[in-house]
Amino acid sequence: MATSKESKAEKIPREFAENTSMHGILQIHNSKRLSIKAFWFILVLTVMGMLIYQIVDRFLEYFAYKTTTQISERYVQNLTLPAITICNYNRYFNLTSEAEKNATQALSFALDFGERVDNFSDFSLRNYMKEKGWQLKDDVTLIYCAINELSLCDASDFEPVLTNTLGLCWTLNIPEVQKRDGYKDGIQISFNVLQSEYTENPLYGKWEAGIKFQVHSPDVPPQVDVYGQSVGVGLWASAAIHKTQVQNMYAPWGPCDRDNENLQFHSTYSLPACMRECHDKLIIANCSCRDPSMIHYSGTRECTVGEVVDCVAPQRLELQFTFGPNECGCSQPCDEVRYASSLSYSTFPSQNAAVGILPILNDPAITADYLKTNLVGLSVFYDTLSITTAVESKAVTESGLISDIGGQFGLWIGISVVTLFEILRLFYRLLNYHLCTPDEEKEQTQEISNIESQPV
Ligand SMILES: *[C@@H]1O[C@H](CO)[C@@H](O)[C@H](O)[C@H]1NC(C)=O
């Protein structure tokens, strides 16, 4: 019995060694002299070592999750103009009494620094900000607005946006396209910022005059206080913008997560929108009322000034430090549009232009000197009609990894997928023989194999 088992158990590996496509094993088996057998054996061991080293190296490379970024430039016939949000450096205008001025300064201080400094009677801050904010009126604060130098725009093309630190801002979002490179085909706007009526308290760090603007994608909420660029009075700024589309990789290669891109109030996912929803919900949960700058959540009661000062403002400041993107579960977007802008400035208005602008304003109190300290101009245009795309991709792809490993196997020991099946078959036959074959059959096969092996 024991001998029969051995002979059959020897036969299966022998057949394997004779037929396998692994050349090293074949050479060991075929070599007659022991020294040559040993040589082949050592050679096979060495190349196996090299093979394992290389394969571990390939896997480590893959699991490092490195990425490469392919940057390409695509030229197009036309480009849709982006949205522009413009804020004044001053929040409240047309304050009639000194007491009101003092009260709004105290309110601004409380909103900016999250500290209560005064008692406020309860009224709707939202309405107050809208009413006392920087109003856009044709020929009064909006001096000129044109697109492509041909179509004029007016104050009704601007949408009001409330922000906490910059008050009432305005978003210009018209779906016009730019069809030529450069300055002449973009948006040109000029404003009166009403510096002579500024009410911010310089003691609270409000020293600037002019506008702050942000060029952004229409479906991304603006964050002018964070990303805005400034233009001072007496200047015309030319913002040459360039559109870049970025495609980020999903985890673990990159920061984005497509399954996580569902927002309640925004159809397009963006990090600012996600952070905003996160913070707004936390504030509503904690203060049980909504901030004046929140445009959604119409079912929730609006906070009174007292609640804003006592709860919302300190809470918002704290959340900025304690609830970052990780705590809020907000990832970078998978697809992102960025507008890079470079600014250059000229004096505005020129001495001659002042002569032309004074009749438009039609106010005897306004002089050429007034224009120099109150007017701001802004052009926004694409520098070239092209889009830069930056596509992030895996540095080592799965098929790259497989062919790499396959190549290593083939190079070092001549194994292919077929050989793997040969090895599997070897194990299957050995197992099958040892476990499943009944004893009587084993005896029979032993006899047959004895007969077979006799003539050899
Ligand atoms: C913009 O260009 C595309 C082709 O790139 C064209 O189909 C489309 O009509 C153009 N739009 C305008 C407003 O010219």
Ligand SMILES: *[C@@H]1O[C@H](CO)[C@@H](O)[C@H](O)[C@H]1NC(C)=O
């Ligand atoms: C300023 O406020 C008064 C009432 O308080 C109003 O009559 C006037 O129209 C306002 N002026 C501007 C420019 O809004």
Ligand SMILES: *[C@@H]1O[C@H](CO)[C@@H](O)[C@H](O)[C@H]1NC(C)=O
């Ligand atoms: C407003 O504030 C200034 C300076 O803090 C103070 O001198 C003035 O009395 C205040 N006016 C009113 C009406 O409270």
Ligand SMILES: *[C@@H]1O[C@H](CO)[C@@H](O)[C@H](O)[C@H]1NC(C)=O
């Ligand atoms: C604010 O109001 C509280 C009570 O409503 C009062 O005790 C406190 O003196 C007031 N503070 C100021 C600065 O008016």
Ligand SMILES: *[C@@H]1O[C@H](CO)[C@@H](O)[C@H](O)[C@H]1NC(C)=O
């Ligand atoms: C509100 O926020 C404060 C400070 O972040 C926290 O101590 C408090 O527990 C919160 N209250 C609720 C009801 O979430």
